[in-house]
Amino acid sequence: MLNFKEQAGQFELFLEQQQEKGLFKGAPQNLYDPCNYMLQLGGKRIRPAVCLMAAELFNPGISEDVYWSALAVELFHNFTLVHDDIMDEAPLRRGKATVYKQYTTTAAILSGDVMNIYAYRCLQNLQPANLPEVLRLFNKTAIEVCEGQQYDMDFEQQDIVAEADYIEMIRLKTAVLLAASMQMGAICANASQEQADMIYTFGLNLGIAFQLQDDFLDSFGTEAAVGKQIGGDIQANKKTFLAINALSLADATTAMELSRLKDIKGADKLSKTLDIYQKLGVDIACKKAIEQYTSKALEALDKIDVAQERKQAFTDLLNFLMNRNS
């Protein structure tokens, strides 16, 4: 059994192989250059790696179908990042210029489109026995990811967002793709429907926990551990789990203070907002929610019908993802 890092490495080799065979090579260059630019920005390759891990969990020999599914998921994910960055007007991605900044908005739209189509093109290589089920799951997931992005943008225009709606948004925007990546691997490894559903449940809850952890660390992490400046969400008035919970717990005076802080910038804004968050206990509420979703994930993992030691890579991954602040 390979661990997460090793599977990510295996995927990287497959990706390089496909690039050597012609993926995003050739003309028109103005279409494919942005695709290559985006792919070489790297990232942790979490989704394809967990796809391979899930396949190996159920079947020691990882088939070509699994690799094609992994590549489909990674291309789809990259496509969404390219388009999201336009919509969010984000200048940087992984410390480099976003695609639409590096090229043009037009280039980013069309190159994103073609990356999405190439994701589907990967799936055409699947065995006929796996194709219908994987395609159905992939379509459902892709639609949900779009819906999640729309909710995220909608929320930015709303004064009040309910916690349940926020969780539903991150489920759609982030968690389902992680879950589907695992389930696609499981399907291609001939896992039973029940087992494939269970790894999906694991991935879904892990995905939600991971996103909540992201919210938490952006406010309460340390720069050294997180690897980026703390407080970005607060400075940008982002509607995170912390922000929406603070608003729902605040009394009238505190709500007015939060509203005043929204309109200013700088260190004062950050420290005073964090202060309110802690007084209201939203940091603790967030930690509790993270623990709940982590437990649900582990519960699902526990129910999967393979020897416990085969699950080590998943337990390690969960610990790695959830202990980024340590």
Add this chain to the structure above:
Amino acid sequence: MLNFKEQAGQFELFLEQQQEKGLFKGAPQNLYDPCNYMLQLGGKRIRPAVCLMAAELFNPGISEDVYWSALAVELFHNFTLVHDDIMDEAPLRRGKATVYKQYTTTAAILSGDVMNIYAYRCLQNLQPANLPEVLRLFNKTAIEVCEGQQYDMDFEQQDIVAEADYIEMIRLKTAVLLAASMQMGAICANASQEQADMIYTFGLNLGIAFQLQDDFLDSFGTEAAVGKQIGGDIQANKKTFLAINALSLADATTAMELSRLKDIKGADKLSKTLDIYQKLGVDIACKKAIEQYTSKALEALDKIDVAQERKQAFTDLLNFLMNRNS
């Protein structure tokens, strides 16, 4: 055998059925409203109609697979229009505001994305026997359409475009989707590979002829027959078959005059450019090219191994499309 109009009507019924069943209904509204807005702009439903026609050519009973293929193609086409209109900064589509003008660029990007994914979601309803072949053809075509759009935008930045490159661009941007629509219908109707390829060849050449006809009519048609103002391409300095041929045939003096005309606007620009086109004979060259591609289309249609009278709907369609100026 139903004719083009009747098949378009059949498709419209299927589309309405799907809408009643929930297509683009539900939340988030900001995602699905633009999809519905785009679909209700209408259009001639050429691609789904020829998909149904091609199926009926080979098999009298049109299966569900054919309808799903037709809807996939129509959704894909609409998705490309939504994104193309952003890229081309087009304010109007079918006399109404384009999606990004009616809503926002952000809405148009994400709604276009989800329409593309819904196109693939239609294909998941195909019988397992048809799915792999149709998916492969659809992917190949979708990639080509993106490449065609990129070449089109590239050409606008180039001083000189070769005729062969222009033909290749319209093949990719326009013709392959018409051809694939027909071939998808043929595949779902169990036509042999050879026969399915033949209807593709028919559609491809018809598509090129149709686009060249569009170029011709925009300069040499009558407003009454074409249904829009004449001269739009010339006023916008678009690189049409006429424009690129004029530039390649012009002597130094005429080339300078064409270059001067590019920088002005108004009636004078139109009449003087048309004058040069006629002197250089590019109108005749264009008519000749249209005839060539029309002949190639008819040749392919002729080779299709079904009773000639079953082909009537296609011959009628070709005559209808190619005689819009009469």
